Amino acid sequence: MDDLRExxxxxxxxxxxxxxxxxxQWEKTPDDGSLIDSAFRFVHTVKGSCGFLDLPRLLRLSxxxxxxxxxxxxxRITVCAEMVTAVLAVIDRISALTEALESGQPVxxxxxxxxxxxxAFLPGQPENAESQDPVSATVERDxxxxxxxxxxxxxxxxTVRVSLALLDKLMNGVxxxxxxxxxxxxxxxxxGATTEIDHAFGRLSSTVAEMRDAIGMMRMQHIxxxxxxLPRLLRDICIDLGKQIELTVEGSEVEVDREMVExxxxxxxxxxxxxxxxxxxxxxxxRAVGKDPVGHIRVxxxxxxxxxxxxxxxxxRGIDVxxxxxxxxxxxxxxxxxxxxMSDRAKLETIFAPGLSTAxxxxxxxxxxxxxxxxRNNMHAIxxxxxxxxxxxxxxxxxxxxxxxxxxxxxxxxRAGGQIYGISRSSVVEIISTSNRNxxxxxxxxxxxxxxxxxxxxxAKLETIxxxxxVECSQSLARSLVIVxxxxxxxxxxxxxxxxDNEELVVKPGAPLVMATxxxxxxxxxxxxxxxxxxxxxxxxAAIGVESDLFELTNMRHDAPDQQETRRADSGLLFEAMDxxxxxxxxxxxxxxxxxxxxxxxxxxxxxxxxxxxxLYDVKGLDTLPQTDSVKLLRLSDGSATVFLAVADVIxxxxxxxxxxxxxLPELYEGIxxxxxxxxxxxxxxxxxxxxxxxxxxxxxxxxxxxxxxxRNDGWEQNVLGPxxxxxxxxxxxxxxxxxxxAVVLVRGASTGDLPQDGRLxxxxxxxxxxxxxxxxxxxxxRMALLTAIESKVAGAR
Amino acid sequence: MDKLFLIxxxxxxxxxxxSENIESVVAVxxxxxxxxxxxxxxxxxxxxxxxxxxxxxxxxxxxxxxAFEKGGLAVIxxxxxxxxxxxxxxxxxVVSVPVSALTPAVRLEPRWAALANxxxxxxxxxxxxxxxxxxxxxxxxxxx
Numbered sequence: 028m029d030d031l032r033e034x035x036x037x038x039x040x041x042x043x044x045x046x047x048x049x050x051x052q053w054e055k056t057p058d059d060g061s062l063i064d065s066a067f068r069f070v071h072t073v074k075g076s077c078g079f080l081d082l083p084r085l086l087r088l089s090x091x092x093x094x095x096x097x098x099x100x101x102x103r104i105t106v107c108a109e110m111v112t113a114v115l116a117v118i119d120r121i122s123a124l125t126e127a128l129e130s131g132q133p134v135x136x137x138x139x140x141x142x143x144x145x146x147a148f149l150p151g152q153p154e155n156a157e158s159q160d161p162v163s164a165t166v167e168r169d170x171x172x173x174x175x176x177x178x179x180x181x182x183x184x185x186t187v188r189v190s191l192a193l194l195d196k197l198m199n200g201v202x203x204x205x206x207x208x209x210x211x212x213x214x215x216x217x218x219g220a221t222t223e224i225d226h227a228f229g230r231l232s233s234t235v236a237e238m239r240d241a242i243g244m245m246r247m248q249h250i251x252x253x254x255x256x257l258p259r260l261l262r263d264i265c266i267d268l269g270k271q272i273e274l275t276v277e278g279s280e281v282e283v284d285r286e287m288v289e290x291x292x293x294x295x296x297x298x299x300x301x302x303x304x305x306x307x308x309x310x311x312x313x314r315a316v317g318k319d320p321v322g323h324i325r326v327x328x329x330x331x332x333x334x335x336x337x338x339x340x341x342x343x344r345g346i347d348v349x350x351x352x353x354x355x356x357x358x359x360x361x362x363x364x365x366x367x368x369m370s371d372r373a374k375l376e377t378i379f380a381p382g383l384s385t386a387x388x389x390x391x392x393x394x395x396x397x398x399x400x401x402x403r404n405n406m407h408a409i410x411x412x413x414x415x416x417x418x419x420x421x422x423x424x425x426x427x428x429x430x431x432x433x434x435x436x437x438x439x440x441x442r443a444g445g446q447i448y449g450i451s452r453s454s455v456v457e458i459i460s461t462s463n464r465n466x467x468x469x470x471x472x473x474x475x476x477x478x479x480x481x482x483x484x485x486x487a488k489l490e491t492i493x494x495x496x497x498v499e500c501s502q503s504l505a506r507s508l509v510i511v512x513x514x515x516x517x518x519x520x521x522x523x524x525x526x527x528d529n530e531e532l533v534v535k536p537g538a539p540l541v542m543a544t545x546x547x548x549x550x551x552x553x554x555x556x557x558x559x560x561x562x563x564x565x566x567x568x569a570a571i572g573v574e575s576d577l578f579e580l581t582n583m584r585h586d587a588p589d590q591q592e593t594r595r596a597d598s599g600l601l602f603e604a605m606d607x608x609x610x611x612x613x614x615x616x617x618x619x620x621x622x623x624x625x626x627x628x629x630x631x632x633x634x635x636x637x638x639x640x641x642x643l644y645d646v647k648g649l650d651t652l653p654q655t656d657s658v659k660l661l662r663l664s665d666g667s668a669t670v671f672l673a674v675a676d677v678i679x680x681x682x683x684x685x686x687x688x689x690x691x692l693p694e695l696y697e698g699i700x701x702x703x704x705x706x707x708x709x710x711x712x713x714x715x716x717x718x719x720x721x722x723x724x725x726x727x728x729x730x731x732x733x734x735x736x737x738x739r740n741d742g743w744e745q746n747v748l749g750p751x752x753x754x755x756x757x758x759x760x761x762x763x764x765x766x767x768x769x770a771v772v773l774v775r776g777a778s779t780g781d782l783p784q785d786g787r788l789x790x791x792x793x794x795x796x797x798x799x800x801x802x803x804x805x806x807x808x809x810r811m812a813l814l815t816a817i818e819s820k821v822a823g824a825r
Numbered sequence: 826m827d828k829l830f831l832i833x834x835x836x837x838x839x840x841x842x843x844s845e846n847i848e849s850v851v852a853v854x855x856x857x858x859x860x861x862x863x864x865x866x867x868x869x870x871x872x873x874x875x876x877x878x879x880x881x882x883x884x885x886x887x888x889x890x891x892a893f894e895k896g897g898l899a900v901i902x903x904x905x906x907x908x909x910x911x912x913x914x915x916x917x918x919v920v921s922v923p924v925s926a927l928t929p930a931v932r933l934e935p936r937w938a939a940l941a942n943x944x945x946x947x948x949x950x951x952x953x954x955x956x957x958x959x960x961x962x963x964x965x966x967x968x969x
Contacts, residue, residue: 202874446857493860538878538907540961541869544861550869550876558857558869558876 031255032128035076037188039125042069043118050115057106066114067096073121084138085124091142092117095149104148113145129185194245201239202533206556208235217767219785244282250328250335251279253288257299257326264303271321272307278328283335287429290409291337294402298339298425299324301399306343306423316420318342340424346417348374355380375417379403407513412453438532438551440559441509441523443488444495447559449532449551454564456512458526460619462505465680477508477520480680484510485519485573489562492546492570498524505619513564517573534561546570599709601678601702602661605649609707611700612672614680616712618662623671625653637671647715649673663715670715683709730758731821734769737761743807744775755814771820775807789816827921830945832952833900833913835882836891840955841922841945848901848908850916853879856893865960867893867912877901879910880960886936902957909961920947927954 046069053062074089092114098104120134120141127134208231215228254276261274283291307313307322314320319342327338352366355377366374378399406413411429418424430436430453437452459466459479467478468486477486486508490497507526512518532551537560541547548563598614628646629636635646637660646660647670660671679702687698687709696708733752737744744761752759757771766772775791790804791813797804805812830841831850856868856879867879867890879899883891891912899910922945930944930953940960941953 199874206874444860495858495860535876536907538866538909538961539905540863540866541859541878543863544859546861547859552871552874552876556871557855558871560857560859560869 031252032080033186035080036125036129037186038076039073039121041188042072043122043125046118050118054108054111054115057108057111060100063096063099063106066118067093067100069118070096070121082124082128084136085121088117088121088124088138088142091146092121095145098149104150107148110145110148113141113148117141117145189245194242198242198246201235201242204235205239208232219787221784222786225786246284247282248285248288249279250281250283250288250291250337253291253295254279254326254328257295260296260299261303261324264300268304269309270303270307271310272303273321273323275323275325276327277325281328281330281335283429287335287409290405291427291429294405294413294427295326295337295339297399297402298427299326302339302341302343302423306341306345308344335429337427337429338424339427340422342422345419345421345423346375346378346415347419348417351375351377375415378415379413407454436532436534437529438561439509439529440527440553441489441521441562442525442527443493443523444490445498445524446495447527447557448489449553449559449561450509450511450564451548451561452529454511454513455509456518457510459508459510460505461508461522463620464677466508477522479508479510479520485517485571486522487519487567487571488522490524492567511564511567513568517568519568519571519573521567532559532561597683598680599683599700599702600661600680601707603675603678605673605675607675609678609705610710611681611702611707612661612663612710613683613697613712616663616665618664618669620677621660621662621671622657623660624657625655628652628658645670645715647672663712665712665716668716672710672715730756731770732758732760732765732768733771733773733817734760734762734766736766736772736774744773748773748807751810752817757817771817773817787820789813789820826924828924828927829919829921830947830954831900831919832917832947833898834915834917835913835955836886837914838886839917839950839952840941841920841947841952842900842902842911842955842957844919846902846904846957848903850898850900851910852896853893853899853910853912854895864890867891870899870910872901872908872910875908877908877910878961879912882911882913882955882960885940885960888936900957904958904961907961909957911957911960922947930954 046065049062049065053059053066056062070089070092074086074093077085077089095104095110095114099106099110104110120138123134126132211228212232215224220228257276258274261272264270265272302324303322307324308316308318310320313322322341322343324339324341327336327340329336348371352361352374355361356363356366360380361369361377369377380400403413406427406429409429411427414426414428416424416426438449439452439455439458440447440449442448457479461468465480469476469478475486477484488497507523509521509523509526510518511521530553532553534549534551536542537547537550541550541560545566546563547566548561551559551561553559599611600614600617601609601611604610623637623639627637627639629638629643630652631643635649635652636643637646638644649658653673659674659676661674661677663670663672681702683700685700687700688706690696690698690708693711694714695711697711698709699706700709701707735744735748749759760769770787771789772785772787773789773791776793777790791807792804793807795806805816807813829844831844831847832839832841834840851872853870856870858868859866859878865881865884867881869876870879871877877899879893881891883889893912897912898914898916899912900916902909902911926946928944928946930938930942933941933953937953940955942956943954945952945954
């Protein structure tokens with residue numbers, strides 16, 4: 028409410044500023060029609076706004092002025108200078124009251140006199156002020172109340188209105204600043220900066236970062252802007268339906284991007300109407316089932332990470348799932364047999380099928396069958412999701428999840444035809460390798476279809492959709508299937524060269540000629556400075572020819588009624604371990620499965636490793652070099668580190684929905700589940716990664732470079748220092764040409780005073796004691812000190 | 826009243842572009858192609874933190890795409906809230922021309938007619954005044 032009030036104040040003040048000039052003009056030419064119009068519009072707007080802001084004094088003043096001016100506008104009374112004066116007095120009072128709203132200072136109340144003076148110009152109005160007495164009495168009471176209320180709010184923050192275009196310009200400017208900062212940072216690293224410059228640059232960096240945050244916040248608005256209209260909406264519905272409903276709103280202070288507020292308005296209104304109309308029973312019905320005759324609806328907003336959650340819960344009758352099923356069957360969306368086989372969740376989600384509603388009668392408010400499907404599409408369009416929690420007989424809770432802003436999305440970058448494209452992660456259901464044995468590409472009537480764990484999905488190569496030539500992948504790695512569920516259209520499988528990265532993308536609209544293709548949602552500029560096209564999931568669906576939901580519905584009917592269910596529950600992968608036992612592992616930990624040639628396996632340092640693309644990875648689940656020609660390996664990843672798990676065979680994927688019993692060996696096994704009636708141990712994926720903390724560094728292709736300032740034939744550097752650094756995970760070089768790009772420069776036996784000023788320098792000395800000219804150097808056999816020094820230089824260089 | 830025009834070459838022909846819409850002239854480094862887009866779109870490129878659309882002016886005129894060369898010149902204009910780079914062969918000069926030197930164009934080749942509706946005389950040479958908006962509008966691809 029405070030926001031609305033502030034906006035009202037700002038708006039009124041702004042109009043008044045413009046109006047002042049015109050009013051002066053009006054005094055001179057009282058019968059000028061256009062000036063009367065301006066004055067009329069002003070009081071009319073004020074009246075409209077303060078009606079629902081509950082500002083009785085302003086309402087009375089503006090109402091009276093409006094009445095008089097409407098007479099003047101219609102020419103029913105002639106405007107004279109005295110009348111202008113009277114109206115101006117009222118407008119001045121409006122202005123004073125508006126200022127008072129902000130400052131909290133009470134304004135002397137003789138409104139009634141002003142009104143009477145003004146209304147005296149109306150035809151047939153009694154000259155005496157007696158009829159106005161009751162009004163003035165109430166007015167005085169209001170004034171007292173206001174004077175009591177307001178002093179607490181004197182410290183109200185002042186605001187100005189700024190155009191969105193200016194905000195965007197500011198935002199672009201800050202983005203430029205960040206890019207420029209990155210460039211300077213690169214240059215500084217190249218030339219090697221002194222501590223002073225580093226310090227100054229650090230300050231610049233933090234200022235820029237702060238500024239970027241602040242500007243981001245400028246686009247944010249309290250969700251109250253949306254919520255404040257709900258009580259009124261509900262009140263009207265209640266009167267129409269003869270129900271009593273109490274609305275509780277929480278979390279009005281949550282901030283969201285202003286575009287998001289607008290995007291949320293329709294879905295929220297829809298849901299609220301549904302809840303009031305279908306959810307909450309009539310007072311008699313409620314009494315009959317022993318509920319409070321007054322229904323309750325709760326709307327709660329809160330921020331959770333980079334998402335906003337909006338929950339709408341009611342204590343009505345919930346969704347009658349069986350009735351929903353009958354409806355769906357009556358509309359031939361499903362057969363009775365399929366309905367029987369569907370999971371509870373899938374049954375509940377039929378409410379999102381187009382043209383379905385459990386309402387018995389079509390009312391003015393809802394029940395026309397355009398409802399939940401539209402709500403869901405709206406939510407998807409803004410990158411959000413909708414979840415239902417049905418408590419039949421006791422209520423329904425709907426949870427809307429949305430990203431914090433529309434302009435920054437969590438994106439996934441994909442490569443196709445040698446170029447990188449982005450796609451919103453919220454529309455991506457799953458990524459799976461085409462070499463996975465659960466994936467089959469088949470062709471039906473000339474149309475390729477991907478079969479993923481039994482689900483049949485429309486399939487297309489991204490290169491084909493875009494009409495670009497495929498690039499033969501040199502590493503001969505399997506291509507990836509991205510399962511995409513667009514806001515509009517059926518879920519489909521998109522075959523891409525590779526999934527590259529996961530990043531936050533700032534979305535900018537593309538030029539009309541680019542958008543005209545229908546394939547792109549916009550453009551983005553990732554940190555590497557190369558523009559990126561964002562793919563529009565719905566547009567791709569249309570290009571493949573699955574723009575209607577029909578495909579998905581047929582799919583749901585014949586193939587996998589439970590597909591929604593299996594996707595949501597965590598999945599486990601059942602496999603046969605090398606020792607022949609059946610084990611399971613969480614599917615989320617498995618990147619992909621690969622067959623590895625035995626030649627790639629090595630026994631190194633007491634561990635079994637496999638070399639892939641010049642990197643060595645640990646192999647678990649196998650102790651000795653393999654006996655067979657090739658071994659099946661599961662590639663496990665925790666996001667940065669990778670290990671492989673050797674398996675004899677992969678058996679199946681199952682839903683981890685049952686109870687997980689604790690294991691006796693929690694460090695090795697997460698627990699025990701029952702699969703097809705047999706107990707199976709789930710491997711503790713965590714244990715694979717915690718075993719060797721150095722793994723991340725040693726397998727990372729981006730190893731920091733250490734330049735050793737010594738001739739190659741210098742024994743100690745080459746035979747002792749070099750191998751130590753290599754083993755610790757650094758790349759080493761003795762080549763003078765690499766000095767420039769090295770992260771650390773090592774020098775031995777030089778007087779520290781003679782060395783050049785270089786932030787990357789680590790000086791070593793041959794003696795335990797520090798000599799006079801060896802300040803800041805490190806004894807060459809002090810391994811810990813040496814590695815710590817290098818580590819800190821590397822960290823500083825980043 | 827005088828108006829400033831940028832004189833540039835498109836498809837070997839000198840044309841005048843009204844400078845009020847022109848932000849700058851830059852050498853374009855790398856471009857990213859836009860598959861399935863109108864062939865007049867040569868690609869996207871980054872200029873500071875913005876993503877701009879590179880327009881192949883030559884294609885509009887001759888129907889033949891101009892091969893993009895790194896470092897090629899583009900005239901940066903802002904149209905309808907979007908930023909475009911208009912790919913030109915060469916930029917000659919910026920000249921100030923009195924409004925009286927402008928004459929309505931008569932009988933141009935259809936492709937040019939869609940782009941230029943005025944002529945201007947500069948140093949005894951008659952030039953077409955190209956409207957950048959017509960180069961990038963969705964409608965004009967029908968004309969081209």
